[in-house]
Amino acid sequence: NAGVMQNPRHLVRRRGQEARLRCSPMKGHSHVYWYRQLPEEGLKFMVYLQKENIIDESGMPKERFSAEFPKEGPSILRIQQVVRGDSAAYFCASSPPGNTIYFGEGSWLTVV
Amino acid sequence: TQLLEQSPQFLSIQEGENLTVYCNSSSVFSSLQWYRQEPGEGPVLLVTVVTGGEVKKLKRLTFQFGDARKDSSLHITAAQPGDTGLYLCAGPSGDNFGNEKLTFGTGTRLTIIP
Numbered sequence: 001n002a003g004v005m006q007n008p009r010h011l012v013r014r015r016g017q018e019a020r021l022r023c024s025p026m027k028g029h030s031h032v033y034w035y036r037q038l039p040e041e042g043l044k045f046m047v048y049l050q051k052e053n054i055i056d057e058s059g060m061p062k063e064r065f066s067a068e069f070p071k072e073g074p075s076i077l078r079i080q081q082v083v084r085g086d087s088a089a090y091f092c093a094s095s096p097p098g099n100t101i102y103f104g105e106g107s108w109l110t111v112v
Numbered sequence: 113t114q115l116l117e118q119s120p121q122f123l124s125i126q127e128g129e130n131l132t133v134y135c136n137s138s139s140v141f142s143s144l145q146w147y148r149q150e151p152g153e154g155p156v157l158l159v160t161v162v163t164g165g166e167v168k169k170l171k172r173l174t175f176q177f178g179d180a181r182k183d184s185s186l187h188i189t190a191a192q193p194g195d196t197g198l199y200l201c202a203g204p205s206g207d208n209f210g211n212e213k214l215t216f217g218t219g220t221r222l223t224i225i226p
Contacts, residue, residue, distance in 0.1 A: 004154075033213075042200065043155070043216040056213060091154050101214070103147075103154035 004029075004094050004104035005074075012110045019079040019086070021107045025094030031055075032075040033101060034067055037089040049075060082111045114139040114205050116217035124223040128190055133220040135201035136183045142204055144184045145214070146175055149198040191224045198222075 005024040013019050025032050034046040036059075045059040049069035060067065064082075069075040079086055089108050095101040119134050135144065143162045147155035159168050161177035161184060168175045172195075174187040188195055198219045205215040 035214075035216075042218045043202075043214075045205075045213050045215070048213060058213075093154075100157060100160070102157070105154045106152075108152075 004092055004102055006090075006092050006104040006107050008107060009105065010108045010110070012112060013082050014112055015083055016081050019082050019109055019111075021077040021079075021090050021092075021109070023075040023077070023092030023094075023104060025075070025092075026102055029094035029096055029102075031095045031097060031101075032069050033093040033095075034075075034077050035091045035093065035103075037091060037106075039088070043091065046077075079109070082109070084111045087111045114141070114203065114215050116201055116203060116215055118199075118201060118217040118220050120220060121218065122221050122223075124225060125191060126225050127192060130187065130189050131191055131222070132185055132187045133199055133222070134183065134185050135217050137203070138182065140181050142181070144177060144181075145202045146184070146186055147200040147202060149200060149219075150196075155200055188222075191222075193224045193226050196222060196224050 004026055007022050032049045035043045036046055037043045047060050047067045048056040052071050064080045066078045087110050089106045091103050091106045093101040093103045116135055116137050125131055143160055145160045146158045148158055149155040159175045161175055164179045164181045166177045172189045176185050198221050200219045201217045202214040205213050
């Protein structure tokens with residue numbers, strides 16, 4: 001049973017470009033979460049999604065960030081017009097309803 | 113806002129020594145989880161403690177949840193180089209969610225010197 005798959009693992013973007021991070025949950029998991037880990041900081045919750053629904057986006061920056069989990073395909077975290085402060089590791093996690101969450105290996109975004 | 117403070121922030125000890133790291137909060141948590149994260153990888157769940165006063169053992173690792181469910185500790189016996197990593201505690205936050213929306217501590221970066 002494959003774990004939570006994230007890609008790309010490493011992404012470099014110039015300031016002003018768009019970054020798209022993808023996450024395929026574990027088989028049978030209908031809930032997806034995104035967390036961000038800034039350099040020298042802890043993991044911070046960003047958003048919680050179920051298929052075609054955003055359940056809680058209280059940790060998402062108000063501008064430039066969006067997330068989706070379509071009926072078919074992976075969850076996407078999209079960052080528009082990236083700035084240097086967006087450089088971080090972005091972790092996706094998944095779970096069955098009300099159960100333990102499992103983290104992917106992360107996507108490292110570097111904005112130059 | 114529920115905060116989790118971990119101490120020490122950094123710890124470097126010789127192989128074979130024992131150590132304890134701490135996770136403290138002024139808030140009550142319904143449960144606490146401990147993760148280990150290695151460089152370039154995601155956090156891996158080690159244990160979940162749920163009941164106040166609970167003690168769980170995982171080989172050489174002993175986890176304890178405080179009686180008031182505001183703090184937790186991780187004790188490692190006879191540390192080995194493979195124990196090196198970032199240890200994170202985390203607890204559920206928010207009103208209506210279980211383990212999905214987690215508040216993480218800032219972590220203890222442990223280095224075991226061979």
